[in-house]
Amino acid sequence: MAHGGHSAWVELVRRGAPVSGRVSLRGAFTVRRPPPGRGRLALISALATGIPLIVGELTDQLALGLTATLGAVTAIYYPRSSWRYRARALPVVAVGSAAAGTVGALAGGNPWRTAIAVAAVAFVATVLFAALLAPPPGAVPIVVACAVATQLPPGIANIGTRAGLTLAGAAFAYLLTMIGSRGDQTGPSRRAVAEALKALATMSDTVGTKQTEVTRHDAEREIRRAEVIVARDRPGGALAAIAARLRRVFTRIVDYTALTGRPPPASVALRLRDYAADVASGRYDPRRGPGRVRGPAGSRRPGGGHGPGAGQGPGWWWRRRSAPPAQPDGTSTAALATAWVGAASRANLLADRAEARNRPVGRSRTSSPSRAAGPGPRHSRSAARHRQDHTSWAWHRLAVTVADLAHPTGVRPLAPIIAPTRDLLADGLRPRSPAWPWATRCCLATAVAALLAIAAGVDRPYWAPVAAASVLEVRTARVAGQHTVQHMLGTALGALAAFALLTVPLPVWSLIVGVMALQAAIELLNPANGGFGALLVMPLTMLVAQVSGPGQSAESLLVSRLVDTLLGLVVGLAASFLLWPRVAGHRLPYALADCVGAIGALLANLLAEASPPGPRSAPRSTERVGREPRRAQRDRRRGAARHHVEATLEWLSEMHVEADNEPGEAAQATWPTVVAARRLGYLVLLEPPGLRDALPATAGTPEGIRLLFGQLAAGMRGDASPPLREPVQLPPFPPLLREFAALVDSAPQR
Incomplete structure (x- = not known):
């Protein structure tokens, strides 16, 4: 890409600085599509929550079943990670949830111990999740397990039994997660590779705009993530081949832009998005290999493994930006077969011309006077051909690289360097690490929220520290304000839904079914918008309260829950602005x-x-x-x-x-x-x-x-x-x- 003066370039970047990470209050009302694979996670979470309750009701020990559900939070962690990585990481989460529930059970019955226990668990969980760079949901479910355990009746069992039940519930959630995900064991790899292809397509589309640096970094990040997940899942066939070629596509796009000074053709992004759709849905042919290109009639093109059309339907480089993606049956590319063959031949011809230009030639046909005359029309035409050859050569390399994505062989994937957990902890727990102020802020906010709720005389004050922790999970003031708006609106609407639900007397089995349905809906819709999660959490907590203590007044439960939540949200928002805001x-x-x-x-x-280059002697045997x-x-x-x-x-x-x-x-x-x-x-x-x-x-x-x-x-x-x-x-x-x-x-x- 062309470069101007350095000071002008810096000023251009400064004025065109994108704000990709900045959020606003308007974003609180944005609804996104749930990520792929969320339905399976919602079902597993509902079963991990509901089955312990069902077993408790059948054995006439419903309180013990409710204690076991504290370990169900294990199922919702690391949903996008590989199956093998979750098999190692989730047991650690299970032990953490059981430990948090045990600490909460030890502190139950005393307001001061409750505040200190919840604050301590919030501090430890926040600093560990921040140091390990763990994805959402972070420390909040662990804080929920501790806070709920403080409010369970202390006489249902001794501390050892309650800790064992929580650990058993976590183990059950772990087994459900592993068994339920085994059928889709390569699903994380498929989704990661598809996201990397989409990021490459976006990078190709935005070259030359003010979003160039952001999309380029996003593509690099998604490629790295895909390489790590594929290295852990160890899939084979075409999926591993595509993952092994992602970084080469990134390099070719950068090279093309640097040599030509303009973005790649729109057909590059279209084809990458087609690959992403095929990879995400599993619609790719692992038997397809080099030198085999299937046209509309199943024919082969000789030499397909070396041309830009190898490995996919012909004609895709000539599609317009407005054209719909190609269908798996190949009907949308059949009419463009002739155009693709011509384009491929032209690219090969120009590439051969670029190579021939560097070979020694015989006597030049140009006379000496012509050479001495300086640059003229013929020289201009030669320079134009030189630029055209460079452009064609760069285009040919990019076309071949993207086309080779469909080849199941030819590139041996290199396993990326994955930092061990001890190195992540050592780096994340340095004195300069932001994990310490984030954890301290969450600790102080949860303690203050719990003490204020206890001082206000709320019957069940545990939701105040949970609400404060949910606000501070996002770490920054602007995002905390957005989440506060979402939680306030969702809680207000959820209170109305919960009141309408609790006015009708329901048997215990109906309450358990309702808890399972709401838990599944929360895990499915919460990533789309945090307000949906807050709306559904309100009736869920009301049903859990009815299960654990039937006969309580619906009005008192709702008032207590509203006061708790609003108090915790206000404390969390104030802490984000006052405690280490920068x-x-x-x-x-x-x-x-x-x-x-x-x-x-x-x-x-x-x-x-x-x-340094130079002649080398033959190496000795040693x-x-x-x-x-x-x-x-x-x-x-x-x-x-x-x-x-x-x-x-x-x-x-x-x-x-x-x-x-x-x-x-x-x-x-x-x-x-x-x-x-x-x-x-x-x-x-x-x-x-x-x-x-x-x-x-x-x-x-x-x-x-x-x-x-x-x-x-x-x-x-x-x-x-x-x-x-x-x-x-x-x-x-x-x-x-x-x-x-x-x-x-x-x-x-x-």
């Missing part, structure tokens, strides 16, 4: 410094591996024996360095999104620096051929590059002045020099 903004310079340091370490690693271990060690070192860059880029983006929803202008002020760090990081991660060729000619040493990027990282933190824009230590690769200079220009000046 956590992410203050830690954004440290995230930038970590990212810059990781990029420098990877570049230094590449330089250390590069060797050298040949030790070559493979050294190569494996080098690959591990490079993989670890690449993983560090990817992880720091992801953490930098997460911190920027969080800061964008905090008070102040920290996110807007640092946006040019974030963009420059992303561009430099992705350039080094791509390892383009020009960079590899320039490494042997580098004047600096690997240690010099580390020191250079260390100085730049110190400049990001404000501890020192940034280095020069054009340091001599960098490889003589123009794109790398441009991106480094842009990063220096955008860094804060002392």
Whole structure:
């Protein structure tokens, strides 16, 4: 892509900074489609909640069955992760829910102990989930298990029995989850690969717009996520082949844009979305292989494994943007077969011409006077053909790469580096980690909400700390305001629905069925809009209260529940504005410094591996024996360095999104620096051929590059002045020099 002056580029990025992570109160009323696979999760959650109640009613021990349901929260965690990862992670969640229920049971009956227990569980759960970068629902279900346990009758069983029942309920939820998901064991991989293809299509569509940097980073993040999930699920066939080629498609789109200065044709995004639809639904043919392209009549095109049409129906590059996606039966592409063959032949011809231009030729037909005359019409036509050949060559490479997605063989997937849990904890629990202020804020808010509810004389005060924790789960003030509006509206409407439900006397079995139906509806609709979840939680809690203590007044239950919830929401919203409201903004310079340091370490690693060209002597037998271990060690070192860059880029983006929803202008002020760090990081991660060729000619040493990027990282933190824009230590690769200079220009000046 063309680059202008560095200061102008920085100002352009500053004025066109997208606010992808920023939310508004208007977004509180947005309704989204539930993510794929949510129906299965809703059914499993309903069964994990309802079956312990059914067993308790059959054995005439309904209170014990209600205690076992506290472990049912295990079923709702890590819904998008791989089956193998959930098999290892959910037992930890089960133990955590059982421990939270036990702490709540120990504190039950005393208001002060209740407040302290709920606050302690909220602190520990929040800091652990934040340090482990766990996805939603986070700490809130664990806090719910503790808070509900404080209100159960203390005489139903001793503490050991209640802890065992909660753990048994969690184990039952775990077994349901594993058994229910085994039939769709590759489902997480399918959905992750489909999301990555959609992100690549969006990236291709938005090249050259102000959303370019956001969509490019989103595509990189989704590719990384798909690689991790596929590595854990270990699927085979075409799905693994598509996952192995995602990063190559990303590279080809970037190369095409850099060589041509314009976005890829619209047909690229259309085809990627077609692949995404086929992968998500499972409609792909795993038997399709290289050299086999099925046309409308099932014919083969010779050489299909090497042309841009290999592996899919013909003619797809010539579809218009308004054309509907191709159907699985291939009827929409049958009429374009001839056009595709012609386009493929033209692309191959131009690519061959580009290669022939670099081969030595005989005597030129151009006379000496003509050559001495300088550039003329013929020279202009030659330059135009040169540009056309470069464009055609870039297009051919992109077309072949996208077409090869359908091949089930040919690329061996490389397992990504996945950080162990102990490393995540060690990194997430550092003194500078935002997990500490987030957890402290949640701890204080839940304690204050519980004490205020107890002081107000509420019969069941446990919903106040739960409401406060649900507000603070989102961490930033702007998102907390949005969630507060959703919960207030949902609670008000849910109170009306609960009052109408409780005015009719229902038998216990009807109440249990209602609890199961509401639990399934909550898990299905809550991701679409938090207000739906709040609306359904109100009647659910009323039914649970009727199950645990029949004969209670509907009016008193509703008043207690409303006061609890509104009090907790107000306390949580106030805490988000008053207690550490700029956590992410203050830690954004440290995230930038970590990212810059990781990029420098990877570049230094590449330089250390590069060797100057020249004749080499034949290796000795001892050298040949030790070559493979050294190569494996080098690959591990490079993989670890690449993983560090990817992880720091992801953490930098997460911190920027969080800061964008905090008070102040920290996110807007640092946006040019974030963009420059992303561009430099992705350039080094791509390892383009020009960079590899320039490494042997580098004047600096690997240690010099580390020191250079260390100085730049110190400049990001404000501890020192940034280095020069054009340091001599960098490889003589123009794109790398441009991106480094842009990063220096955008860094804060002392």
